[in-house]
Amino acid sequence: MQEPLEIEFSYNRKSKEWITLALLQLMESKAYSTITVTEIVRRSGVARQTFYRNYPDKDRILVEFLCHQFNRLEPRLAREAMSIEDLYRAIFQAWKQLIPPSLLANIRLADRKIRQIIFHSVTAVFEQQYSMYGLAADFVRSEFHHYASRSLSSVIHGLLVEWSLQDFKQSPENMGKLAHRLTESIHRYYLPAVL
Secondary structure: OHHHHHHHHHHHHHHHHHHHHHHHHHOOOOOHHHOOHHHHHHHHOOOHHHHHHHOOOHHHHHHHHHHHHHHOOHHHHHHOOOOHHHHHHHHHHHHHHHOOHHHHHHHHOOOHHHHHHHHHHHHHHHHHHHHHHOOOHHHHOOHHHHHHHHHHHHHHHHHHHHHHHOOOOOOHHHHHHHHHHHHHHHHHHHOOOOO
16 A cells, blocks of 8 residues: 555656646746646646646746745755854855746746745745744744734845846845845844844
8 A cells, every 4th residue: 555655646746846847948938927737738748637636826836846946945054053144145045056047037027926926935935944943833823923924025035036137246145144134123023032
């Protein structure tokens, strides 16, 4: 019984990889907003039902892809005691190194949907990482956390997009410093245990 589950899990993982790769390839020549699920399914070689078994819509593909790219930082974050500024620097370094050219091209097209997806990915990553900074569970449920979280995500999202549009002219270190300065007041609500 165990083996079929492993095979199914492996197949689902492979299907997701094929679907993600197909979307990124399509984005090389088309604006994200104009790409259809039908095109993704054809390019990936999976059945439409396989697509919907793995993703509710095409947006979820990019959200998961970006979260995965950002979460590649997690082992490093767990190993090193990082300051908030170091965390931001690491995020900018990862973005510059890991962003696929097709996503960068779509950012340059000023596709609003792409910007929303980046925002949602950044929000998801911050929500996932908050526990590493010792926030109490009751704080996480507070009203202030919600607003602080969205504000923090908005600032980082805006900086990532603008930095991409500026062809990464500033160093990740300088962007980390800027992000830290711009979000200093948010930290009082979002990361009180660090301050």
